[in-house]
Amino acid sequence: MSHVIVIGAGQAGASCVAKLRNGGFEGAITLIGAEPALPYQRPPLSKAYLLGDMPLERMFLRPDSFYADNNITVRMGDAVTAIDTSAQTVTVGSDTLDYTDLVLTTGSSPRRLPASIGGDLDGVFTVRDLADVDKMAPWCQSGKTALIVGGGYIGLEAAAVCCKLGLTVVLVEMADRILQRVAAPETSDYFRTLHAGHGVDLREGVGLTRLTGDGTVSGAELTDGTALDVDLVIVGVGISPETGLAEAAGIALDNGIATDAQGRTSAPHVWAAGDCASFPYKGDRIRLESVPNAIDQAECVAENIMGAAKDYVARPWFWSDQFDVKLQIAGLNTGYDRVVTRDGGTAKSFWYYAGDTLLAVDAANDPRAYMIGKRLIEAGKSADPSVVADPAGDLKALLK
16 A cells, blocks of 8 residues: 655644545555644744743644544654655664655754853753743743844744843844845845834844853853843854655755655655755746645645645745734745835835836735735736835736
8 A cells, every 4th residue: 555654743744644545545654753743833933932822732733633534644753764765665763664756854953152152051941842932931030131133034933022021132233234135225225123112122234153051041242242141042043954764865965855846856765855955946046935835735635645746936024013013925036136115104115126027026014916916926026116115006007
């Protein structure tokens, strides 16, 4: 009998097994995850869950009964230690499991500070999984001082939550501006103003030299010579794809586990999807770190295992919640040469162009601009910059 094994029980893994069974796959399905909890939503971890607004039960992607009712074997708290692509087996603990198809949805892991600069002190955290946030929560007490290292979206979201919990927050970003790698100066300016208005001490062009403390972090020395007293540190300096299993099995890597347009890796009957996978996109190869991509790519792989022979067509979109602002991003801004700002007061959006071609939209509390921009980008259409720049301009007319 056919047997699909999925390694990695995050959003991609859970989406893949559900699509297989809902799509009529009748063989055996096994989902293996290193964490003890059932597959859950990760975005609320550092926001609603840490704030106490969302219990763990509400974060599960599907109840335990879903897997039992659909005859999906779930092995949580089990780590796969080896893959043999020739024998088509995986090793889990003392067990060797045979597969007819294997899907790698191993996700990504946060980059950590080196131990040589204090990265292994107690009170230094990354935000990636349930264990991270459960460990960090008791430290996030009102009146304490949190140092956030990194001014990307992860760091900014952590800063916003710490502020809401009543902590004093200092954020350092080594680059010249926050969000420098992922957004235009206009978007950086917007979020700098937002955070400053909520009391975040935001320092750009300033890095971390080292953390200090006797076993537990108590201070930080910055590259500008400043010394800070801190009670905890949250590190948000990016993530790396989890490729160790694939590399050890001899599967080709290229900024992640390299796949073809349909999700196949270099090994027969082995597929990959989600944060760990890189794939062809508009003549290039990219890796997308987002929930929508994890779902869509994993479902496409499931369909292809069932014989669909379907190329994955990425439709990039992302979001970030900070204070009372919901940022929605459509498209990829790589290669932009100008940005057009639409200022509707509380609603503001930034439209990225390469020449006359619309590439992406950053929409802050502006769901209308986001939806219209997303539809235009996916349809390969552009948008008249003069209409975009005029707050009274009819965006909907751009769709006609």
